[in-house]
Amino acid sequence: MNVYVLLVSFVLIQQSHTMCPRECSCNEMTVACSDQKLKHVPHFLNPRILSLDLSETGIGRLDHGLDFYTHLVHLNISFSKLQSLGENQFANLQVLRDLQLEFNQIEELTIGSFTGLSNLETLNLKGNSIRSIHEQAFAGLESLRLLDMSENELKLISGQVFLPLNSLDTLTLSKNQIQRLEAVTFPRCRVVNLSQNQISRLEANAIVSSKIQELDISDNFLSLMEPSSLSSCEIEKVDVSYNKLVNVPNLEVAPQITDLLLSGNMIRIIESNSLETYESLKNLHLNNMPVLESIKPYSMDSNLNLTYLTLANRNIKRDPDFECKNSNKNIDYSKKLSPIPEGIFMKLEKLRVLDLSRLSWRHLHPGQIPPQIQSLRLGGTELVCSCSLSWLARIDQTKPVLVEGATCDGVSLLQAP
Template identity: 25%
Template sequence: MSKQVKEFIVMTSAVAYLLPHTLKESPQLTELVFLNNALRSIHAQAFEDLTQLQELEISGNPWLENLYMGTFSRQKNLMKLLLNFNRFKTVLPGMFDSLKQIATLQMKGNLISHLPMFLFLNLNNLLVLDLSQNKLEEMKRETFFGLTRLQILKVNNNLISNLTCDTFKNISQLTELHLEGNKISELTDGIFSGLTRLNVLNLRGNLLTTFSQKVFGFNVSNLRELNLKGNRLTELSSLSRLTSLTDLVLSSNQLSSLPEDIFRNVTLLENLDLSENQLSLLPELIFYNLSAITSIHLHKNNLRRLEPKLFNDQWLMQQLYLSDNQLETLPPGLFDLFIVEHTVRLHGNPWRCDCHMWYLHDWVLRNNNIIQREDSVRCNSPDFLRQRVVASVDRDQLVCRLSADEMPDIRSCSIKAFNDAMIVKCQVDKCSPMTVKVQFQEDDGNIKEHVLRSERSECSNGTRSEGSLMIPEY
């Protein structure tokens, strides 16, 4: 090998054994990679002459079950060691003691079930530790002794079911903690209280039934991303102390309701995912003062109606997913405050195409370019419009039909034209105010409604009063 070669990569070969001093003639190497080979054994002195190595990878060897003590004893300049997707079941104590400069250590995708105490004691410069996709059942405080600068810890997709209150006490500099895909069913109060620099916490795919901000203790939390997707959450208390939170994922749980103050003070929140739960109603002020939100996912719930002011503070909305709920109509003006172009999903709801549909119908026609799967936004009732695409329904067809019992008696009313005004004259025989609603349709199809109320009639039993309302010309 030329002395100019600094990086040497062996991929998908039949190499099964690395013998002592195999690369003795290439001490200049700074990067050595064995990827997806057939390695079965690596001699403890295989890398003894490679004192300049900065990066070493031995990954993807399905028959490599162990490493011998001293294998990395001469790699004092090593910055990155990747030992992924082999068949390691154990790691010997002291295996990494000589790697005082190492910043990244990965051992994901092996069969490691436990780690010796003080295994990383001398790795004071380690920043990233990846132990994901193994068979780890527990983590102890002693496991992380010495990792005073560790920033990213990945222990996701293991078999961890229990975390003690002092598990993370020795790694207070963590900014990312990945615990997803384990069997954690409970978190004790204050378990993350020492992690004051934590920005990302991923607990996706565990067995949690409740979650509380008490897990962060009473310290100010810098958490920006919290992922609780795919747990068994039925209860969620206030998150008001997570004032730095920008991304919150609560999807695929069993939440049927949320407290009104759950997001109070979480004013930096940008992305909120509540999809695939059992929510039937959201408090009108649940998103109050969350003006930074750009994305709210509410699809695949049981929402039957939305409050008129639900999104009053979300001017910057870019994604609003309401698909696959039980919505029959939307309150007028629900989307009118959004000031940027956004994407909306409305399909999969049993829309009732009657007079209460006017607002949504007109909004769909005006905004068909931002509605995803517009042709799937269909009427569920009445029968004569069932399965019709909402945008294809003529506005005149959106009527509310009254039963004979509900039909008012209008035989006592008359309409007369007088100069440039229309006069509606009705006789009433009840001592109560009368309300007349008049709707004017402009050339562009917009509807403006005027509500006219008469003064309370002064009458007594057995008397009849007559009144008239003048409707100005529009």
Template identity: 25%
Template sequence: MQYLVWLMVAMLWMVQAGADVCPDTCKCSRKSSPEKSEVNCHKRGIRVFPSNLPSDAWILKLGENGITDLKAKALRSVPKIESINLERNAIKSMHPQAFSGAEQLMLLNLYGNHITNLPPKGFQDLLNLRFLMLGQNQISILKPEMFTGMRNLSDLDLPLNALTMLPPSAFKPLIALKVLDLSLNRIERISPKAFTGLRQLMFLNLDNNSVKTIPAGVFKPLRSLEMLVLDNNLVSTLSQSALDGLGSLQELYLRNNDLDHLPPDVFKNMPKLSQLALSGNHLKTVDGNMLARMPDLKRLYLHDNPWLCDCNIISLVRWMGQTEVTLSPRDALKCVSPPELRNKRLSSLQASKLLCRT
């Protein structure tokens, strides 16, 4: 009888101790109310995803190790996990069920690995995931089934990958997405329906890609978008309907592209636009009357364009003399031609003396 009592006590102790188990190379700290463990395995030379983790773990730090793959049900021992940092490992592959059962996970950081492909439905159990960091990998293809089930995802970071195009409905399952970062890829082509389903999106970053053409109406699903960054691309023309649907947009950045003209009223359906950046393009003139019809405009960047100071720039010069919009920087707006006006500031020009040239 005494032996049985001792055995039961030993088994109970083992069950309780299970929450306190910690990988040898890691440091585990525990807090109470409710009881949760933080597991810090950062930069410990770990090659395989650890299995002997405390069952009450809620934060797992595994950055800067040598983990190469994520096997099926890698998180089965930590059902309460809320945050995992796996940045800067050597992960090449993920089993489609690697994250199976991690229904409380809110943050997953896979930045700086060697991932080339996301498994279909690989994140479908992550019903509460809010933040997914996939930057600096080698992902070249996006398909909607890769994001199946992620109905609460708020922030998707995909910079510094190998994307060359955005296919139709690429992000359709992400109905709650608010931030999408696609900068520093090689995106050349965007499907007209690439952003279908992203009705809650507020910030879209396409900086430093190779986009040449913006399809008409491509941004129509983005009814909540407030900031659009298209800097450092190869956009040479904007059609009259290229920016349709951006009724909530407040900031638009088109710096360092190849724009040489703007269609009349291309910004007319953006009544809330307050900041517009067009510096570093090939613009020779901009219609000042178009700018006058932008009621909320507060700041405008127009420097580093080859302004042709003839009669076609009169409306811009007159608008500059009347507007309260901040031109940043105003003194950097200078004529490039004709030769006799080269380097003359636009703000010093007299409209009556600007000639039409054949």
């Protein structure tokens, strides 16, 4: 009897190399069953396949149907009906590198959700209904580099949940409902995206990491950032655009920040000391500021490395690509900014690009332009033709690439009398 069972098993295994469900397309190493009405993971496929596509199916449970496909490197079960990952469903997939689970109906991540995936590098959980993550849910994912959990229903991220992810490079948590961060540790993560959530405050040590280089908290409800809210010794880029900030954040990590995006905040005045601690700043975005009235003299004297500055406004009624989920999305920017003081850029010898588009200024003087400027953007800023603009007309005629969109009285400077 045992010999008979072994013989039948051997025959089935041999046949499985060529068996392909009629709903699927198969070759030696790849099986694609996407956009089919499957209810379960197909059985009797070639157990040595490397790629399995079960996207856009009716699969709602895994039921250990993946246990036999131990050579899988790529697995796609996106746009299906999974409500739970259960426990140990991936335990035998120890060489899997890429797991796509976006746009299912998964509600929570528990202990054992990803057991066995020690070599997984990419995990996509975008567009599910995840509300909670157990602190050990990611245990064992020691090779994971990319994690996308955007468009879920997370409200709170606590402490150590990402601590097991020692190789994580990029984490996307945008478009959730996160309201609070409680000393969240990102051990080695380089890029963190928390945009389009509901965060209103960053308390002391809200984000703890020694490796974060780029942090995006744009389009939240952020009105306060404590000086020690970002504990990262390598952070370079901070995007806090389209929030409710009324002052430039006074951050302990300010001296190392090279890119600061403050667009769309509620800052009324850039004071003479607002930016003095941002000594490494190279790119500064102060565009689309609905209440910004003035930039004080000497406010940029400490920013000697600045190469790019934008003060531009955007006509959002004419720009279909401009979309914010939460903050200031329906504001028609009122062009309140007064002309900047002459000589404000005198020390900024590295400033190459200055964007003054769509401002309400009527006049422009040489002392308002950086000494080594390479690109001056003036599109939509309706200057008045006068002798005081002759210097700008001469530049526009000799170096047309330098001045972009310059007009006075509605015509190009090249055509102005």
